[in-house]
Amino acid sequence: MYIKLSGQNLLKLLVLMGFSLLFYITLTTPGLSQVIHPQFIWNAKLGFTLLVVLTIIQMFKTLDWRHNITCGCHHKTGQLAYIVFVGTLILGLLVPISPLGSATASQKGVKFMQADTSVPVSLPILPADSQPELEITAENHVKYITAFYENNTAFIGKNISLKGFVYRPDQTPARHFFVARFEISCCAADAVPSGLFIEWDDSQSIKSDSWVEIHGKLATFTYLGNKLPVVKATQVIPIKPLATPYVYVNN
Secondary structure (H helix, E strand, O other): OOOOOHHHHHHHHHHHHHHHHHHHHHHHHHHHOOEEEEHHHHHHHHHHHHHHHHHHHHHHHOHHHHHHHHOOOOOOOOHHHHHHHHHHHHHHHHHOOOOOOOHHHHHHHOOOOOOOOOOOOOOOOOOOOOOOOOOOOOHHHHHHHHHHOOOOOHHHOOEEEEEEEOOOOOOOOOEEEEEEEEEEOOOOOHHHEEEEEEOOOOOHHHOOOEEEEEEEEEEEEOOOOEEEEEEEEEEEEEOOOOOOEEEEEOO
């Protein structure tokens, strides 16, 4: 059974209106940065504008009663196509935007960088006993975490602090857990957990997916045969999830 022309036009209009609404809700939500890299927000707004234009065009086409009456063409669009569009739309409207966590990290795997190369020249190598403490922030997270993995020996003994959610990769050693933030290049689909292992005597009291602030000294340890950076924590402070939980490449 196929929908008549006027019915198809109406369905197309409703689908376009629905996606325009979904697009608007997404663009105006405070959690937009949990879906897309900030530098691509203007691209998304342009896409929304084009979608609204298409919706307006379809509205005029649907309301053109002369076309609906005199059109003798035979349009046959399977109902399955509409089911896919409508199903996607319903899921988009009903499923709330929420930060990624340990479950997603387990599926994607942690971003480990094992090549022992030189630290990027843009990142100064500070003496181990220098003060103040090196704070890993949303702005410098990608650069410094990359540097720690590329040349972890250059930062041994450095006091650092970082914030993130608790994650335990497979075969996490006793007294250890991983503190990560999802690193995004384009959108949430390419997000990968990026962070550091933490060594803490009371690590089992720290729940997975909880957010913590870590203070300690950077060292190295062996995990699954790889020499990786680890923070020997002096403080593990529970905190509320950050308003912007992700970090962005080329931020």
